Amino acid sequence: MASKDTHSHPLRVDITHFIISLRNEILLVGDFGLYRKQLGQRLLSTRRRVGKTTPKGRKYESKEVTTEDIKENPENIHLLLLTTERAWAHALYMKSMHSADASNKPIAGATRRHVISRLHKATVTATKLYELLRAPESEFSDQKAVMEAGAYASMMEGTQAFESQKWKLCLETFSETHMIYAALVKPTGSKKDDGFRDLLTSIVEPSIRYSAYQLGIPRTKSIDDIVGDNLPAEQEVIRRKGMAAQQERPDHKEETGSAQHIAPEDVPSTLTWRSRTVKLEDANIAQALAAVSLAEKRLAATLKSTAEFAVKERAAAYDEVLIPSQDAVDATKTAIDELTSDGVAQSDSRMQALQITRTAVNYALVGWRIGRNRILCGTMDGAVLDPQSQKKRKRKTDGDAEVDLTSESKGKKQLRLREQVVLYDTTLQSLESIKELPGVANDQGLQGELATKTSYFSALRCLALARVHSLHGNPKNALALHSRAHELVSQAENASKAGSLTPGNPPNLDVSSSQIQDLKQHLQGLTTQQAALVEIHILNAEAQRSAKLVSAHAAPVIERLDDYPSAGHLDLSNLVVYPPRLRPIPVKPIFLDVAWNYIEYPGQKRKAVEDKANGTPVPKKEEKVEEKAQPARKGWFGFGRS
Secondary structure, three states: OHHHHHHHOOOOOOHHHHHHHHHHHHHHHOOHHHHHHHHHHHHHHHHHHHOOOOOOOOOOOOOOOOHHHHHHOOHHHHHHHHHHHHHHHHHHHHHHHHHOOOOOOOOOOHHHHHHHHHHHHHHHHHHHHHHHHHOHHHOOOOHHHHHHHHHHHHHHHHHHHHHOOOHHHHHHHHHHHHHHHHHHOOOOOOHHHHHHHHHHHHHHHHHHHHHHHHOOOOOOOOHHHHHHHOOOHHHHHHHHHHHHHHHOOOOHHHHHHHOOOOOHHHOOOEEEEOOEEEEOOOHHHHHHHHHHHHHHHHHHHHHHHOOOOOHHHHHHOOHHHHHHHHHHHHHHHHHHHHHHHOOOOOOOHHHHHHHHHHHHHHHHHHHHHHHHHHHHHOHHHHOOOOOOOOEEEEEOOOOOOEEEEEOOOHHHHHHHHHHHHHHHHHHHHHHHHHOOOOOOOOOHHHHHHHHHHHHHHHHHHHHHHHHHHHHOOOHHHHHHHHHHHHHHHHHHHHHOOOOOOOOOOOOOOOOOHHHHHHHHHHHHHHHHHHHHHHHHHHHHHHHHHHHHHHHHHOOOHHHOOOOOOOOOOOOHHHOOOOOOOOOOOOOOOOOOHHHHHHOOOOOOOOHHHHHHHHOOOOOHHHHHHHHHHOOOOEOHHHOEOO
16 A cells, blocks of 8 residues: 555655654653654654564564665655664664763763764664665655755754864765755755754754864854855855755845845945944854845835835834844854953953944844834824724625625723833833843943933833723823823933934834924823813812702702702702602691681671671670581591580
């Protein structure tokens, strides 16, 4: 079955990815002994699958892998790779055990010979795999895998030469490895090429640099120049052919313009930092700074052409300049560590020049990070809250569909402001990190500039927090924050000595005096507006408080329905008296005795009252007769009256 599949489809094996995946599984803890043990178990299971084991009870027979075995079952390639990795892991395990010794003595004697023998076995096995794959009878069509096998074999040979302290051979073999891996890395920056980059940066380039140091090659010479001068004759021919083939590719111009092609005249020889000029003696630092300069030009062109794009897309363009800036920082740190390990004093001119370079490249890196944050904040560094793109909601009607534009919700606006506050916090932390760089503490002018920038971004942070309080209905807190922001930007304006920025340059750490003035005017208007809102809020609160005091002593609304509220506010908490209280209510009329004779009822005359008013005496007998003739009257609450 395997042979049929192999002849019907071209055989393709990703050797480097297979090796990197093996190492990443176990070597995260740095235990080469555990890595060797796991490789032994996997090697045994692979031998069983490909039929390379010796049955029990039989004499051991060496079963070598041939081209026919590879054509029948491609897993034989994994068998050779596992064997190589196990021998390499065994050698590094012995080195790690010796390095754990507190004596700090170099490896010597039988242990050193054993380490070299294990690396020799790894080199022989890897070279055998390379010879099998490149043999014509193998019919192996994947040339990329053949190149990876050759690079892997030369890397093992270089590791053996490194332990044997054969520096010339080590430099030549690792130069061959570097040439192959550098050719396999695509300029587009694909994630599939991360394995090649890891091997180059972690194993190949440090070994080349140390071998060159042992051979007396100056440190100012770049890695590429060292590799070009120390390639074997056969590999030099291959390198030239590869360069010619790359120039004939249709996308060569695009890769050269967008990748890391740097002309020799573009590499700087000096660096100027705040009126101090130092010479760049390290070639890696010079090339990294040249890459940063090219990336700045591309960033400016990208931001100019994408002015109408979303802020996140424009901020992503900063990665193009952040990566080479970080490379410059790393190269400077590596150069300082190398001088420190060589015992160079801090007062040495080379160390002083590197310290100035370190401050300059770190300052530039922080500036580009802050510039990306400023792009993410929006217009005027976030002082103007840009309206978000409104969502369209379709609603079907009898005719055509209507489109309603929905405004941004309160929650989304609050989320945007929270992101702005995080960006401002990151910017302020970056400004504080600059103060820790060498030479910054003694530079009073730079300290004043940093204080101005800190006040500027702190004012923007207060403005974002004020908007959050406004959304939550806290106008007094918002006014206090607006006032604090105006105070900070006024301090920045008084201490500002910055001129106008060059038009077209991407935003970075620099803040011009015009930007500070624009922010001050904007904050002054917002502060006045917020003060008016606070005054309105206070008047409304007083009106509501007075209305509540009046309504607390007033009758319920149900008893004064004919009374319209003068303040336009109806106290809904005083509609009725609930629960009802016990109180007297009128049931029937109650008359006083003094008013009895002055009330005229139907069918009865007020004769006694009229006679008394005319002065006519009334006989007492007749009064008694009339009194007897009248029916008895009742008094209060129905009781009889005499």
